[in-house]
Amino acid sequence: MRILVVGASGLIGQHVVERLRALGHEATTAARTARGGVDHALDATLASGAEFRSLLAGHDGVVFAAGADDREVPRRPAYSVFHRGNVAPVVRLLAAAREEGLTRAVVLGSYYTHFHREHPDWRLAERHPYIRSRVEQARLGRTAAGPDLPVAVLELPFVFGRARDRLPNWAEPLDRWVRSGSPLVAPPGGSAATTARRVAEVAVDALERASGEDIPVADENLTWSRMIGRVAEAAGRPRPVRGLPGAVVRAALWSTWAVHAVRGRQSGLDPRHLGGLLLRELFVPVARSGSVDAAIEETFPRG
Known part of the structure; x- marks a missing residue:
């Protein structure tokens, strides 16, 4: 196969390229910033359908590994920012791929779409601009x-790992915290977790099979307490993780929403409703049991 990877310089994009080439496939790389290993400098949010078509010509498939992060807090209304980063470029890219006769595609999305599908009563797309963008990214x-x-x-949860200088976007503040010596606390609930290498394996397998499925990707389901404890241990600062009452978390999130409102900003994950997610066990079926320990150690090396 010959595959175009958009967002190829990111954490997961680099692993996808490496996996493709290891299995004998060709990978053409595109990323926003020109750097070593990037064949084409391309801002996917600005690229036209014609620009995408010129890159896609002669390829069998495409991977979209770019997009807007759920931590962004843009000015109101936030949805326009997430639509511009997650929905519009995927629509243009896949329309161009159809016109060029490609036969397979993979979009790296969010496990929130899994919970949107499984629990419509949670009203996730209605309440959270970021989740709405991921739902519409897949549909449109x-x-x-x-x-x-x-x-x-x-459908990706927390992804641990490293690719040269690339780490998960959320890793830096967690790294500072666990190394600071401050007490470690965690609320009820938890999340699925996986690794960048595992995501690349699943992505390339989906390309080889020309799959059109929604694929939740997880190696382990971890409580917040267990996840934070394992991060601290990997960083060489192991210590007990104390429980944090859910009421405290909800109060802090409401305060965050109030600050955003005063500043005219809106989070991709609305803090007023975020407690309803963070305090749940956001666990997904694990197709292949594994451990994220090695990837946690890559992300938070002892030092």
Whole structure:
């Protein structure tokens, strides 16, 4: 296969490229910033359908590994920012892929779409602009691709790992905290977790099978307490993790929402409703049991 990887300089994008080449496939790389290993400098949020078509010509498939992060807190209304980063470029990319006759595609999405599908009563897309963008990314992207271009959407939870200088976007503040010597606290609930290498394996497998499935990706389901404890241990600062009452978390989130409101800003994950997510066990079925310990150690090396 010959595959175009958009967002190829990111943590997961680099692993996808490495996995493709290790299995004998060709990978063309595109990323926002020109750097070593990037074939084409391209801002996906600005690229036109014609620009995408010129890159896609002669390829069999495409991977979209870019997009807007859920931590962004833009000015109101926030949805326009997440639509511009997650929905619009995928629609243009997959429409161009259909026109060029590509036969397979993978979009790296969020496990929030899994919970949107499984728990419509949580009203996630209605309450959170970021989640709405991920839901519409999958729906409108597949519409643009048409019936002859299967699009697999990988629903990703917390992803641990490293690719050269790239780490998960959320890793730096957690790293500072666990190394600071401050007490460690964790609320009820937890999350699924996986590794960048595992995501790359699943992405390339989906390309090889020309899958059009929604694929939740997880190696382990971890409580917040267990996850934070394992991060601290990997960083060489092991200590007990104390429980944090859910009421404290909800109060802090409401305070965050009030500050955003005064400043005219809106979070991709609305703090007024975020407690309803963070305090749940956001666990997903684990297709292949594994451990994220090695990837945690890569992300938070002892030092």
